[in-house]
Every structure is written in C-alpha cells, then in structure tokens.
Amino acid sequence: MDISEKIFKKLKELQKEEGSLPPYLELYRKLLLVQIDAKGNAPATKASLTKAEIENTLTNGIPLLKWDAIPVDWNSFQKLAQAAAKTIGEHSGNTEKSPEKVKLEIPSLQQMAKAWYEGSPLTTWANDLGIDEVLLSAVIDCAMKPLLTAQAKNLLKSFPQDMWRRGYCPVCGGKPDFAYLDREKGARWLLCSRCDAEWLFQRLECPYCRTSNQKDLAYYTDDKGMYRLYICKQCHTYLKTIDLRNAESEVLLPLERVLTADLDRQGQEKGYKGA
Numbered sequence: 001m002d003i004s005e006k007i008f009k010k011l012k013e014l015q016k017e018e019g020s021l022p023p024y025l026e027l028y029r030k031l032l033l034v035q036i037d038a039k040g041n042a043p044a045t046k047a048s049l050t051k052a053e054i055e056n057t058l059t060n061g062i063p064l065l066k067w068d069a070i071p072v073d074w075n076s077f078q079k080l081a082q083a084a085a086k087t088i089g090e091h092s093g094n095t096e097k098s099p100e101k102v103k104l105e106i107p108s109l110q111q112m113a114k115a116w117y118e119g120s121p122l123t124t125w126a127n128d129l130g131i132d133e134v135l136l137s138a139v140i141d142c143a144m145k146p147l148l149t150a151q152a153k154n155l156l157k158s159f160p161q162d163m164w165r166r167g168y169c170p171v172c173g174g175k176p177d178f179a180y181l182d183r184e185k186g187a188r189w190l191l192c193s194r195c196d197a198e199w200l201f202q203r204l205e206c207p208y209c210r211t212s213n214q215k216d217l218a219y220y221t222d223d224k225g226m227y228r229l230y231i232c233k234q235c236h237t238y239l240k241t242i243d244l245r246n247a248e249s250e251v252l253l254p255l256e257r258v259l260t261a262d263l264d265r266q267g268q269e270k271g272y273k274g275a
Contacts, residue, residue, distance in 0.1 A: 004036050007255045027091040028258050034087060035146050038080040046154040047071075058163045063173035064155050065195075067117050070147060074106045077143055081109055084142035088135055099131045099139055109143075116140045117172070141194070148172055148195035161200050167207035171197040176207055177275040178257040179230070179241040186245060191253050193275050198253075208275070209235035220266070229263050231272050238267035238274060 001009075011029045015021050021029060047069040049057070057064055081104050089100020112125050116137060126133035152171040164170040167190075174194030179201075181188055188203045205212045209232060216234040219241075221227065228241040240263045242256055264274060 003252060003254065004032060004039075006250075007252050008032055008036060010252060010255060023091065024261060025258065027087070030087045030091075031084060031142050034080065034083045035142065038076060038083075039146055047151050049155070051158065054158065055160065055163065058160070058170060061166060063168070063170055064159075065148075065151055065172050067114055070117075070151060072113070072147060074110060077113070077147075078104060078106050078109055080146075081139055081143040085139045088138055088142075092132075092135060099129070099135050102129050102131055104139075109140075112136070112140055113144060117144070119173075144194070152192070152195040152197040156197060159199075164199055165201060167201070167210060169195060169197050170199050171195050175275040176201075176239065178253060178260075179239055180251070180253060181228075181241065181243045181245060183244045183247075186243070188241070191257070196254055206230075206232040206235060206237065207239065208232065208237045211235070227260060227263060229267055231267065231270065236272050238263075238270075238272040240264070240267075240274075 008029070011021065011025065011032070014025070015029075020026075047065055049064060054064060085099035085102060085104060089098040092098045092100070108125060112122055115122060115125075122133050122136050122140070126136045129136070148171075155171050159170065168175060169190075169192035172192065172195045174192045176190035177193035178191040179188055180191070186203075188201050189198045190201045190207055191198055201207055202212070204214065204217065206217060211217070211232065211234045213234065216232055217230070218233070219228045219230045221229075224246060226243055226246040228243060230239040230241055231237070240257065240260050242251060242253075242260075244251060267274065
C-alpha cells in the first residue's frame with residue numbers, strides 16, 4: 001500500500017469516527033481520490049541521472065528534475081486537471097471565478113504547467129479563462145502531484161543528503177511547507193510542497209530567508225510537544241513541524257500538512273505567512 005492509499009484509508013477511519021469530515025478535509029479526500037484513480041494512466045518512465053550528474057547538479061545548487069525530463073501523458077493530464085477543476089469548483093465559495101465549468105485545453109495546460117513548475121504566475125491564463133488564479137494554481141498542483149511524487153521517489157533513491165542544505169527542494173525546486181524532527185537525533189527534515197521530497201536542513205536557520213540570527217527565530221509548541229510552529233521575524237514566515245520523537249503511531253507527512261490547518265491559522269493570526 002503506497003502513501004496515498006494509506007492516507008485515503010486514514011481519512012475513511014476519521015470520517016467513521018467523527019461521522020463526517022470538515023470541508024477542507026473532504027476536499028482533500030476527493031482530490032486524493034482523483035489522483036489515485038489517475039495513477040493507472042501515469043507514464044512509467046522515470047528521470048534518470050548518473051552519480052556524476054547528480055553530484056555536479058547538486059554542487060551547483062540546481063534541482064535534479066528539469067521540466068523537459070518530466071514524462072507527461074497530456075491526455076491523461078488533461079483528464080486529471082479537468083476532474084480536479086470540477087472537484088475544487090464544487091467546494092469553492094467563489095462561484096463567479098470557479099474553475100468547475102472551464103474547459104482546459106491541452107496546449108494551454110502545457111504552457112500553464114511549465115509556468116507553474118518554473119515559478120511563474122498564472123495570471124494571464126486565469127484572466128483569459130475568467131477564473132481565480134489561486135484556484136487555477138491548485139488545479140495544476142493537483143494534476144502535477146502524482147507525476148512529481150513518482151519522480152521524486154525515484155531520484156531520492158540515489159540522493160546524497162550530505163550534499164544539499166538549501167531551503168528549496170533538491171528534486172523539483174519547490175518550497176518546503178512542512179517539516180519534521182526525526183526520531184533518532186531530532187534532526188530537522190523539510191518536506192517539499194510540490195513533490196513531497198524530504199531533505200535534511202539546519203535546525204537553527206530559516207529555510208526561506210536563510211537567516212541564522214537567533215534573535216529572529218523562535219517557535220511555539222503544543223502541550224504534548226508534538227507540534228511546533230517555527231517563525232522567522234526577519235522574513236515573517238512560519239513553518240509547521242512535527243516532532244516524531246513524541247509521535248506514538250505512524251505519521252503520514254502529506255496528511256499532517258492538512259490536519260494541521262489550525263497551525264496555519266495561528267501563524268497567520270500572528271502576522272506570518274506560509275510557503
């Protein structure tokens with residue numbers, strides 16, 4: 001059972017225990033189901049790099065996965081994006097700029113996906129389609145997720161963790177939006193918001209602005225010491241973190257980033273922003 005299936009099973013258990021899931025978790029569950037259903041049509045090709053290519057790329061601070069190396073079946077991608085748009089649209093309160101009824105054509109999807117991957121705004125396409133840019137970005141993110149997680153899982157098999165201590169993902173270049181302290185030594189690992197890759201990072205440094213000035217860094221924690229909200233007063237960001245040393249059962253990190261929505265609220269109320 002892969003992690004997506006484990007998460008889906010856990011959500012079903014939560015739904016049974018509580019009677020129903022809160023709206024944000026129900027949306028996550030439906031999008032996850034859309035992604036799981038699409039996995040059977042995902043390209044089997046995996047990006048491949050030699051040891052020398054990996055070491056040279058990492059030494060120069062370049063993420064391993066270039067856009068042109070991502071195998072995309074655009075017909076399958078279109079179906080997944082359209083299904084994600086429908087699901088997000090049904091749960092969106094923005095009825096005027098919802099992506100639910102928009103027809104996403106392959107040529108536009110190819111351009112949008114590339115722009116999204118390279119960190120460019122989707123403003124032009126959102127305006128042309130008459131939908132909210134944040135919602136459009138969420139659609140592309142959902143459609144890209146299965147592709148990127150599969151590539152990350154493959155590339156990390158031969159990834160030398162000691163060669164990368166940067167604040168962005170060594171696989172796809174995405175920003176971290178969650179972190180954990182490992183069970184062995186309490187070392188901090190970051191989780192990529194796009195491909196779910198994990199990589200080691202310094203405990204006493206902000207991954208977003210790279211400051212190590214301890215006067216600007218702090219964290220809040222819960223009563224059990226299981227969750228931490230790291231903040232940086234210099235760049236006004238926060239990073240949600242789970243301490244696995246205090247976790248009693250298996251932790252599914254991609255699910256934790258959703259279950260900890262209250263930490264997002266706390267960070268934003270304190271005047272900080274997430275990834």
